[in-house]
Amino acid sequence: MKSISIRGALSGLSLSMLLSSLGTSIANVGLPTLAEVFSASFQAVQWVVLAYLLSITALIVSVGRLGDLMGRRRLLLIGIAVFTVASILCALAPDLWSLIAARALQGIGAAIMMALTMALVGGAVPKEKMGSAMGVLGTMSALGTCLGPTLGGVLIAHVGWQGIFLLNVPLGVLAIGLAWRFLPVDRHAMQSTRPDFDVLGTLVLVLTLLAYALAMTLGRGSFGPLNTALLLVAVIGLILFVFVEQTAASPLVKLPMLRSPLLSAGFAMSTLVTTVVMATLVVGPFYLSGALGLSAASVGLVMSAGPLVAALAGVPGGRLVDRLGAQRSSAIGLIAMLTGACILPSVPMSVGVFGYLAPLVVLTAGYALFQAANNTAVMADIAPQQRGVISGLLGLSRNLGLITGASVMGAVFAFGTASNNILHAQPEAVGQGMRVTFAVAAALIVVALLIGTFSQFVSRRPATSC
Template structure:
């Protein structure tokens, strides 16, 4: 039966609610566990290495599978896969909370990561489908806000649950909210509306890409402790490079590739993904380095440090939806450029911070960076999803999430190494430890300024490309293969 306009509006609202709840849960579980690790070690008689794998197993599975899941949904339907992901995430959250041993907890966290990969890969896609033909900036802004809220609230909520109950509650709290989201999506999200595809899924490509991304993510994680010259890290990076070459070779030879390489001929898509990686690399530097500056440089308490750091994520979260409305009115790309420019300014200001800056000096600099992030995130997500063809929204949503995850993973290792090296060099000059921390912060944010400066130049390049006149609506869509597997003539206008 045909839905009325009012019924469609109600359905869209409920779909957005379900996707936002799922996005919040999957984001929370990337950060909520860390604060409970000491308690888990004691309660389950776990080693420190096992505690690390409680976090690492989740992130490795998410990073490895997020693109493959996005593509799988395009071929076999988003609703079916999303419901499976919600059910798996909820069930494994319960099993995590009931874990009798550390090894069981690690295994359940890996399966929970599989469910989270589905939620992260498809949330933006199903909301884009629900708002198809409409300005979706405000809706995608809400999803972006949920990502920021999850990261910001994770440590705080984890601490509250840990003090009021036990570490088990950190996982079990997901169950009722997961079931609620599952029910909402089941009732209101329609099934597949475009023509069913007859293509075969590229399982070899998915396996190779998963192993490749897993090698890279594991290398970046181990590099934080062992350094980039470690034989293990170099071996993993070599495996990742070999995996990329094998993946490219495979994708050129299959009828229905996991990742149609033609889409990267679209300059806007390719550059936007690269900018996302750079932006999130820098943001992980902010998240990683500034707590050391506040606690060891300014000598603030852990509570005050946590509160000050959470202000940045809250600023981004609160601005995400209004920024989506701005993107609807003025266009996504100009707002993005302003956001990245503000991040450049904020990083340069942060490179001048001193241990006498105080709360006001720190908050001012952090606010500039996070306002810039808000102006970048939502317009970037909106532009990417609105330009995606219906048959590729799952894939593009997965690529967006992958860019964010790769940036955060790379930033934790790269920016952490830069900071530690700068502090060590400063310490050799005989300065006090707070002064060494200050010098390390200065050097790290000069590097961050250079990275985000490159991102700004790339954003300007996208603006220049988009100013070129187009003669066909197909010119602005993400390229897709024709029946012969080649780009159509229309698609070549926006190709590099």
């Protein structure tokens, strides 16, 4: 009976992770159709995706902390319900800006699901099976990314653009049913004395993260005065947030816990690694089409290989974490990523698609193993009352890596091509841009390895001195 309960709880959490991941990837493929339906520019219709990502990035830490205070199961159920209702509102949107507002609401639900799925694993799965559970969640996240473009294309063709949002409704209802039936009831949710929610800290953090996310995404790769101003606001906001948290009676983030070398290293490595992964998504399409001359359909097929490998490697990677331990598995994953990142720029263009695809498979499989190991290492020994906010910080580190990677690695690629217009660059220039980008990516992975090694050394030092 207990094994059935664990499987049911993991199924509900996995479905929540799938929905939040699918919410990003399935909307991307619908942008051309939405631009045509609403007679909008591409810049305007991009906010359908951007509003969703901004909501997640700005709120993921705050909702994680809110789950710690009011009960994670209860808040997860609310989050899935918000996501499901917002999906209906998206499908019923009469104009583009109503759709964008509904997508922002959908992003709030997704932020809750992303923050609390990993937090709830700790209470639903035995510690010795934590790696396998994290591997399953990683697989579902990658599966959502992988299925989104194909599923979205089929739904738009046969149902219309509303279908990409209505798909979430039955899946959301199923996720609510599984979570309600199998997740353990919040034990502390009904206590009369609870710490207050840090409203001021939450407001400062939300505005800071919004400023940073907009600084990295506005301008489509060009960093102008507005981007600089927003980045300055983000820096000031971060300083103000630290001050607010030091003086708050019940802080949103307890800053002293970030002094833990394993915890802070886990966040830093997650940001660096997802920055590298974003490079494959930014550079890949330009290299495959501009340097190797692939058609749009072939580019899409090759690009789907990365998420597919991550989905297939998630579960076996999680089992390897249970067998070898989180720290060792994390190092193996990073070494695999470094191998792929080093091979990619060294393979001649004459080798063709295989010369790009083979190293990409190695890099992505390494990423899947690293994610399962790092998530396990961060979440394994966290006090139950802190799981929500730590899970939120872990999710934030990934989102910041993706946002930063899209901007910074895109700029590195443009610099490497030495061309004013990448679309018109010669194949040799595109190839050079790819080589420069992945040389930088390899350097970032080396930094992640050094951080991981140093954090283990520091965390062991007190034990050896006693």
